[in-house]
Amino acid sequence: MKVLLLGLLGLAALPAAAQGTRAELDCTPTRTEHVYDCVIRLARGGAPLAGVELSIGADMPSMPMAHNLKPVKAKPGKKPGDYEARLDLEMAGEWAVKLRLSGPVRDQLILHYEFDDKGARPAVRRSGTPPRK
């Protein structure tokens, strides 16, 4: 127990990393229902963010345990800062897409997108504005 408490207290002494990665999704539906080919655009400090390892998972916000996507690795896309991945979702609707960056830049971002048969767009909540990226 002492080791655990010391470990927890030790966490407080660790320095915090900087943040500021931006991301957006552009998804097109495939012939298979609820499967999308997505391009993820990453930027940091206004410049495209290339050369990172990116894994993508997803949850349905109201059912985080029941409907989720096993994380998939994205491969570099055609342009710098672009990454491509195929998302095999269980159903249409709003998904919280979790981007986990590792390698030269370590970060984690959550994007809310509404997926349907036309593709994906930023989810709009009751207040009428899409959530910030």
Added chain:
Amino acid sequence: MDEYSVGVLTNIGLFSFLALSAYLLLIAGEMSFGQQAFFGVGAYTGGVLTAIYGVPLPLAALAAMASGALVAVLVGLPTLRLRGLYFAMATLAAAEMARILFELLHFQRRIGGELVGPDGTQGFRGIRWVFERGVEPLEYLAIVYGLLFIILVAFVRIERSHLGVTLRSIGADPELAASLGVNVNRLKLGVAAAAGALAALGGVLFAHHNTYIEPRNFDIMLGVHSLAYALIGGLGTAFGPLLGVLVDLGLLEGTRVFQGYRMIVFGGLVAVLLVFRPRGLLDERVVHWIHARAFKRA
């Protein structure tokens, strides 16, 4: 271990706090559909403290537990006068009120050029205390299970103590327990506070695992699942709710081949299980049988 397995195991650990919280009330004879509210209170309190005020997570977790206990007492004072289904309905209503309050909560500050804090239905981003300190998923998993182990040891000790026997007695027959001099109302309020603190601890760990929370994370689905964990796993021992979480999330993952229909398959399996084992897999009879066998061997 791959990222996905670590994530699933972490979720099993995190929701075990909620399951134990529901279990604690169940052995005291109360069925709460509202433990997700205290999970949410813990998540929001801990998130605000670390993300906005830079409070270290261990202190934020303690504050979150205190706030969870306080809110549980405030909810318990009027609702614990009710019995059975009426109490269950009152806790559900209280939890929905809490979720709506989370939707109305706007408290953002600019930290490092980013707006951080609860933003109503838009959720609460940037709970990055754990992430920014470079804690790897496997290390976080160890922290979650370390805390869970401490809680389990406490449960086992309490269940073997006079307090544990008293708790089960008020769960079985509160009138009889009261006639023997037990202050049932005070004890139930204490149980509600402890259960609230426990759920809040799970909530603060959940928020820092996800780095993002929103009111919908704490809706009735989570409440139903938390009760299901305890009822599936069994009410004979504190290991029951943990087994319940394992079965619940294990079934959900195991029925992945059914894709969009797996919640229906899962629901059916849970219903069948509860028909045959109404007090769960590790009910009092099974626990008694295991104890008897263990002592016989010793």
